[in-house]
């Protein structure tokens with residue numbers, strides 16, 4: 001298991017939105033401290049996604065609109081690059097978690113909202129497909145919010161499916177995920193939009209730290225069923241900063 005991270009992600013002045021919770025100063029500090037203290041996950045440093053990579057999932061107009069905001073473009077293209085690197089690691093047989101911001105699952109082909117800019121997970125999959133490395137993909141998005149952007153960016157690719165689990169409480173949620181993974185199709189890679197805002201002290205008020213381990217373990221089980229075991233995850237939401245580190249670590253321990 002590898003962690004993908006760049007020190008630039010600690011920067012919090014990239015967002016033009018003063019109410020951008022994903023850009024909160026210090027939001028990623030606890031995550032990286034906790035993962036480094038665990039001592040078992042080497043950290044790999046990404047490069048920014050190229051403009052050509054971004055155009056695999058976005059319109060020229062959307063990319064140009066972000067380019068007009070240089071700080072946002074620098075951060076968002078690096079976040080997309082983090083997802084690309086995590087997907088490459090997965091293809092080489094190494095599970096990976098990309099600790100990046102801005103998140104991506106509300107970024108559609110031609111627009112973005114909800115603290116997102118570029119569709120990180122979708123871009124990583126589209127790049128693998130463009131290179132001929134994969135023909136199908138399965139995405140699981142366990143953020144509190146539906147991955148509308150990921151679904152939009154992947155539309156027109158029927159062999160790429162997105163699963164957003166649901167449930168009113170943790171037990172129902174885990175049961176729903178387990179049942180739907182049991183029916184999930186064969187896929188050449190598993191990609192995970194890892195949002196932590198369904199946490200008991202966050203927006204969703206539903207999942208506990210142990211539930212993130214359980215989610216990771218269910219996803220690992222699906223990847224093992226696929227035999228090739230290719231899997232990577234990319235950070236999406238998660239705004240209760242004091243417990244983000246332990247929740248991400250719990251997920252990684254299950255997913256690794």
Ligand SMILES: [Zn+2]
Nearest residue numbers: 143144145237
């Ligand atoms: Zn969310």
